[in-house]
Amino acid sequence: LVPWHNLKKQDENEGVRVENLLFMVDAMLEEVENKKKDSNMPNFQTLQAIVSHFQKLFDVPSLNGVFPRMNEVYTRLGEMNNAVRNLQELLELDSSSSLCVLVSTVGKLCRLINEDVNEQVKQVLGPEDLQSIINRLEEHEEFFPAFQAFTNDLLEILEIDDLDAIVPAVKKLKVLSY
Structure with a gap:
């Protein structure tokens, strides 16, 4: 025994x-x-206060939800710890480095990548090409609404639903008018 x-x-x-x-x-x-x-x-009141505090911290309305939420919190904590360890390893940071160091390192890396992408786009397009693209987009913004209104009117007048049917419908009208 x-x-x-x-x-x-x-x-x-x-x-x-x-x-x-x-x-x-x-x-x-x-x-x-x-x-x-x-x-x-601890006595019963202390245990009750601990459970009540957990319920408030993790938004658990009923006592039945305490254990599932504890398991969820534990699982998420494990996932976060794994993610942090993996990022520290990928970025070759010391395992004792703080989360602030990790976040700032990831931020610096993102800024470097964005700057590099912007430079590559400028090199491919060139400054002149970039301005011509901007000019074409501005012309498109002026022309497109008028073209769309005209096309919608034609579709309604010809009583058709498809843009591809406009030309055959106009040809048919032309033949009928002779």
Whole structure:
């Protein structure tokens, strides 16, 4: 019953004595009583306050939701720790570096990449090409609304639904007019 107690084994052929059993039971009772007195176990009100605080921190309305939310928090914490370790390894940062260092390193890396992409676009297009693209977009913004209105009117007048049907409908009208 009490494997942590070292009892002297008697001869295999000899049975267990009642006195030894009584001694063991007394020793177990004494241990239980000592544990109750020396225990650091918080009282019920403290445990209730801890659970209530957890419910407030993690937005858990009912007591039934505490354990699932604890598991969810634990799982998310593990995922975050893994992500941080992986990023530290990829960026060759010391494992003891703070999250602030990690975030600023990722930010610097993103800025470098964005600057590099902007430079590459400018090199491919050239400054003159970039301005001509801007000019064409401005012309398109002026021309397109008028063209769209004209096309919508034609579709309505010709009583058709498809842009590809405009030319055949106009040809048909031309033939009918002769």
